Amino acid sequence: MRKLFDYLRHHRDAALLSAALVLLIVALFKPTVPVQRNIYSYMFVVDISQSMNVEDATLNGKAVSRIAYTRQTLHDIVSQMPCGTRMSLALFAGVSVADIYAPIEVCANYAAIQDTIDHLDWRMAWSGNSRIRESMLSVARTLRSLPEPAQVVFFTDGEEAPRLHAFNTRDLTNFQGGNGWLLVGVGSGKGTAIPKLDEKNQLIGYWAGDSFAMQPGIAQISEQNLGVRDNNVAAGEGDRYLSKLDEDYMKSLAKEVSGVYVRGDSLHSILSAMKEQKPARRDIAPFEIQDILAALAALLLLAAHFPKHPLAVLKHLRLLRRS
Template sequence: MIFFDKFKKHFEKKSDFFLLVSFILLVLALVNPSIPVNQSIYNYILIADISQSMNTEDMKINQKTVSRLDYTKHIMSRLVEDFPCGTKVSIGMFAGVSVSATYSPIEVCENFSNINTTISKLDWRVTWSGNTRIRESVINLARLIRSFPESAQVVYFTDGEEAPKLHVFNTRDLDQFQGGNDWLFVGIGSDEGAPIPKYDNKNQLIGYWSNDSFALQPGIAQISESNIGVRDNKVASGATDRYMSKLDSEYLEKLAKEIGGFYVDGQSYRAVRKEMKKQPPAWKAPDQFYLQPILCFLALLFFIARFISKTNITSLIRKIT
C-alpha cells in the first residue's frame, strides 16, 4: 500500500508537470518566435515560338491533330494550373531574333484568369519578323530577363527550326555566353515532318511554304548578316515542292548543352513537368519560419496527455488497491 501511495503521488506531480509544460508552450506561442530560413522563389517565363513553322499541324491533343502553337498553348495552360500558389509566371513570345514578354512575372493564383487569357491569345499574326533565329534569340532573352524586377527561369517552347538554315556565316558563337544556366528547351513537333501552312492576315489558308522559301543566300552574308537567306514569299503549287518541317531535337539538345541548359521532348506533359522540377529556384530570399503553430500543437498534446494519463493510471491504481 505504501508503494502505491508513493507511485500515486509521483504520478500526480508528473501530471502537474504536463500542465506546466503546456502553459509554457502557450506563452511561447503568444510571443510567436521564429527562425531564419532561405525561401525558394520560383519564377518562370514561358516562351512560345510564334514563327510560322509553329502553324505546322503535326501534334495531337486527345487524338486530334493540332498545330504546334496550339499544342504549346495547351501545355502552357496545364503548367499554370499545376503551379502552386506563390509561383510567378510571365508569358513570352519569340520570332526573328527577339523575345518579347507580355509582362513581368506575376503570381499565378491571383492572376490565373489573366495568365490563361494571355496564353489563349498567342497568335502567329503578331510576329514582327518572318525569320526564325533561335540561336540569336538567347542573347536577347538573357537581356530581357535582366530587366525583370526579379530573375526568372526559362521554359522555351520551339520546334528548333532556324530559318534561314544555319551555315558558317550566320552561326553565332555562344562559347562566351552567360545567362542560360538551367534553361529548359521543350521540343514541339514530330520527327515525320509536315508542310508549313501559309495563311493570310485573316488566318485563311492560301497554300504551303515551298522549298524555295528556305533557300540559302551565302553570298549576302558577307555583306550583311541580318539579310542572310531572307525567306521569300513563294507558295508551293503542289505536294512535291512543299517544304517539310520537322522537330530538330538534335539541334535543340546541342544548343541547350552549349549554354548550360537542358532539353526535353514536348510530346509528354509529364516529361516536361519532371524536367521543370529539376530546375533550381530562380533565386532564394531570406525569410522567417514562425513557430506558433508547432508550439500550439505541442501544448495541446501535453494538455491532453495530462488528463488521459491521469484518468487511466488512477483507475489502474484503484483496481489494484
Template structure:
C-alpha cells in the first residue's frame, strides 16, 4: 500500500490525468443505476368551450380572453416544471375530455408541448355545450387508459351551459379518481359577455340569457341529460349573458371528489399547488452517472495544478507579496527622504 502511495505521489500528475481520461471515457458510455424515486406526471386539461372567449382577464396590462390568459398560464407552468416531469395536454368541451397524447417528458419535448398550447382554439371543440360535472367521469377514464398514472390539473371557468337543473345534475357520490386533482378557476368575479364567433373567428354577436336556459320540453333522457342551448344571439346589451368565474360552484365540486380548487390569479399559485400534489407514482428508474464521472474527471485535472504542499506554497506566495510591497513603498519613501536631506 505504501509503495503504491509513494508511486502515486511521485507520478501524481500522470496518474491524475490517467484517472481523468478513465472518468471521461466512463461518462461517454452514460452508465446508470436503478434508483427508486417519485415520478411526476400531469394531464393539463384546457377548457376550450365558448365561454373561454369572454374577455375579462388582464395580461401585460391588456384585456384578453380567458383562453389567451389560460394559454399564457399553461406556457409558464410547463416552462417551470423540472426535467423528468411528464406532461399531457387534454381538451374539455361538452361533457368529455380528450387527451392529445400520452404524458411525454417535458424537456425533451418542450417545443412540442408549448406548440400544442399555443394552438389551442375554441374551434377545436366538438360540442357547443359545457358540462364540467359530466366531464369528470370521462377525465377519470382517460387517466386510467393512459400508459402510466397522471395527476390532473383542470383549467376552466366552471361554466355549465346550459344551466343545471335537478334532473340533469350528475351525482358525484360514487366518483372515483379525483383524489388530489386541481381545478384552476379562470375568469373574473365581474364577468363579461360571451362573444358568438363565426368559423372565421369574427364576432357576430353575443350569447343571450335565453341560450343558457334549458329549452322548454327537454326530457330528462334527452341528449344524455345534457340538454340543448338556444342558439339565439342577444339583441341588445341587456340581453347578453354575463359569464363569471364559478368559484363557489367549483369549490362545491372539489369537496365531492376530494380535489382542490385554486383561483388562477397567477402561475406561481398553480405551481405551488402542483408541488403539494402527491407524485403520480413511485417507481424504479435509471439514475444517470455521467455527470458524476465528468465532475470527477474535472477534479482530477484541477488536481494536476495543485501544489504538493499547498500550505507551504501559500506561505511562500504571501512572503513574496509582502517583500514586493515593502520594496515598492518603503524603498521609495526612503529615497524621497534621502533627496530631501540633501536639499
C-alpha cells in the first residue's frame, strides 16, 4: 500500500486520471445517499369532456385540440419532475373524477406514465356533461381515497355543460379540501364550435347551442343528470355552440375552494405555481449523486493538465519575459 501511495505521489498525473476514472465508473451505477427532504405528490386531473376537442390551442405554431395540448403539457411537466416526486392521474367527466392509479414515483415509472398520458382521450368519458363546479366534491373524495396526501392540478377549459343557473349551482361556501389546489385553464378566449366526433374520432358535425341548455324537468328528478345532450343531430352553421376558456369563472371557482388559477399556455407559469404548492410530506428520500461525481471527475481531469507548481511556472515565465 505504501509503495502504491509513493508511486501515485510521484506520478501526479496518473493519480488524478485514475481517481477521475474511478469516479466516472461509480457514477455509472447512479449511487444515492439518503437525505431528508420534501416529498411532492400530485394528482393530475384531466378534463376529457367533448369541449376539450376544440382546436383553439397552439403547439409549435399549429392549432391543436385542448386535450392534445394538455397531453403535451403533462409530458413536459413529468419530464421536468425530479426523481422522488410522486404522481397519480385522474379523469373528469360529468360530475365524477376517477383516478387511474395511486401516486407512483416518476422516475421508476416514467415510461408507463408517459404512455398513459399518450392515451388520454375524450372517448374514455362516461358522461357527455361537464359540471366542473360539482366535480370539486368528487376531486376531494378521490383525494381522500388515495393512500397518501397529494396536491391537485386540474386541467380544464372551465366549460359548464349544461350552463349554471340558480337551481343547479352548488354552494361551495363551506367547502373544505381545496386548499392549495391548482386550476389550469386550457384553450383560448375566442369562441370556437365544439366538434361532434364519432367512435372512430371522425368529425360528423358540431354541438348545437341547445345541447348545453338546462332541462328543468330532468333537473328536478335527478341532481346527478342536470341536462343532457342530444347526440343524434349535428348542428347547422348558425346553431353551433361556441366554446371558450372561461377564465373569469375559473378564477372565481379557484377562490371559492381556496385554490389558485393559472393559464395553461405557459409551462413556466404552471411549474412555478406547482412549486408554490405545499409538499405532501417531509421524509427520508434517496438523493442521486452521479452528477456530483461526474463533476468531480471533470475537475480532476482538468487538474491533471495543470503543472505541479503553477506559481513557479508563472514566475519563470515572468523572468523569461524580462530577459
